[in-house]
Amino acid sequence: MSLEEQKKEIESLGLKIEEKKKAKSEEKLLPPLPNAEIGKVVTRFAPNPDFVIHIGNARPAILSYEYAKMYNGKMILRFEDTDPRTKTPIKEAYDLIREDLKWLGVKPDEEYIQSLRLNIFYEIAKEMIKKGCAYVDKSGDESKKLLSNGMAPPNRNSSPEENMEEFEKMLGNYYKEGEAVLRIKTDVNHPNPSIRDWIAFRLIDTSAHPHPIVGDKYVLWPTYNFAVSVDDHLLGITHVLRGKEHELNTMKQEYIYKCMNWNMPNYIHFGRLKLEGFIMSKSYIRKIMSENPGNFLGYDDPRFGTISGLRRRGILPESIKEVILEVGIKIGDAKLSWTNLASVNRKKLDPIADRLMFVSKPVKVTVEQPSCIEAKIPLHPDKPERYRIIKVCNGDEIFIDENDLKLKKFRLMELANYEYKDGMLKFVSKGVQDARKEKLQIIHWVLAKDSKQMLIREPEGLQFKDYNGIVENYITNYNKNARLQFLRFGFIIIDNVNPLIGFLTHR
RNA sequence: GCCGCGGUAGUAUAGUCCGGUCCAGUAUGCGGGCCUCUCGAGCCCGUGACCCGGGUUCAAAUCCCGGCCGCGGCACCA
DSSP states (O other): OOHHHHHHHHHHHHHHHHHHHHHHHHHSOOOOOTTOOTTTOEEEEOOOTTSOOBHHHHHHHHHHHHHHHHTTOEEEEEEOOOOSSSSOOOHHHHHHHHHHHHHHTOOOSEEEEGGGOHHHHHHHHHHHHHTTSEEEEOOHHHHHHHHHTTOOOGGGGOOHHHHHHHHHHHHTTOSOTTTOEEEEOOOTTOSSGGGTTOEEEEEOOTTTSOBTTTBTSOOEEEOHHHHHHHHHHHTTOOEEEEEGGGHHHHHHHHHHHHHHTOOOOEEEEEOOEEETTOBOOHHHHHHHHHHSTTSSOOTTOTTBOBHHHHHHHTOOHHHHHHHHHHHTTOSSOEEEOHHHHHHHHHHHHTTTOEEEOEESSEEEEEEEOSSOEEEEEESSTTOTTSEEEEEEOTTOEEEEEHHHHTTSEEEETTTEEEEEETTEEEEEEOOHHHHHHTTOEEEOOEEGGGEEEEEEEEEETTEEEEEEEEEEGGGGGSOTTOEEEETTTEEEEEEETTTTEEEEEEO
16 A cells, blocks of 8 residues: 555545544534624634644633634634733744644634734724723822822823823834833722723833834834733624633723723633643743753644644644543633543544554564564554565574563563574574463564664653664554554654654653 | 632543432543553453532532642743
8 A cells, every 4th residue: 555545545534533532523513602692603713823732722712713613603813922022032932832823723713813913902002092981090109009008099090182182292213212101090099909990002122122023123122911902802703712810811801891881701710721741831932942052842842732832742732632631611720631621632542543563672683483473563453454564594594572472471462482592592483372272461562674763752850761672674654643553562752763863742 | 828720530620510320421540451573552341530528409519608738929031
């Protein structure tokens, strides 16, 4: 069978599995959304493009997409890149996030980039100033102090006209960073100090901190809560699915909706999602990568909990989707166990991964047998029509795992039964029945003259456990990213073809 | 410290709103068996949980109060 045919085969198989799984996950429906009407639900996934996304971000992304689909609505991707200074967006991150979403099967209907919408935010800000809902505050830390004591900053009662003039000055580069902010009038006595007249716009010196998309074109930038409220409304978002770290933001945003007389979307806040044993934190990943350059393979290092890391490790997007749907929208935190993800993934991999033999602790032994034997070994136990033939003759050298050799007597899978004596592998009998009768262990093996060296790396926390082993030469029929099962070893993914390097996805 | 929110087996989740059908379902893990020329998959059996203490009630995982534990927020970050 040609490689092309094989691919088709796998695809057709993969599709079947997909269908099977779909039927299953349709049984497990997501709970209904409040106030949701078929055809009218609009959700959004709004990442900050300052890094790649991880499995925790995948939760709002997948749920937003799935709910939109469930209600025949639409889902919007919105890049929230309104801080060129402390959370500076990375130019490449926009595409990397798009790629990760595509891989996850999340297909947004529309896409927006907030840094390209600043004029819209300015217009809404002006409306709010006219309505007396916002004011320009030039008192810096003094205002902060006053507010924390429940008192009004000096400019709080300026007229809309005065504020408009000041706002234009902010826009016109009249003030420097830190000299003026636009505040939303809330309640200076609100029990939570951070809600008291929160800041909607601040000045950022973009000549010193250029934005990756708009450079130094703008100095006046909206804060998260302002930009989010305006865009959620303007883009017609009906349901916001986000982490519980935003609960307070929802309260802040309410003031905008009230002032503008807009209807608030429905909010669903869920808990934090962690993947046991994986690093997810952007800042920590960045830190260890810069502290140990050369020790990590990139943001897609299989030891990281990033989407690209899991992909590179060999996890299937359907597996991620399945566990995310399983976790659902509970407010409580969830620690996904790796065993669980691995088990879900294994079941999806099992029918599509070809089986090959790889000896992780190879010992070379010579066989002694009366004649040549041809082993016809299926590439997959369920598909006996796809196979390779390995011919073994007297005097050939074979690699066997050091632990298996201790068994002394065993069956080489699909070949024959042998006894290890005097440093030689002596032929005993051929039939598998004999092996069964004697309860011989069936072990894997690799014919030396038909083999390749391969490095398999098992991610273990921040380390790799490396296996410098020997694999069948047949592996050259597969490309980078091919997923295989090495018999009695585990599921692997080919990361590099020359030299041969793979990652152990899981056992 | 202050504000808010949670706590079902090792892990994840169903049930909690509208108390009885829950001596708590499912998946995974673990133990055993079957099947299989893999230590994978599949099939079967088993194991294992309502944070603690009070209260309300004929009846509480479900309602109320207190405690303990955990999480989130308290930015000119998102």
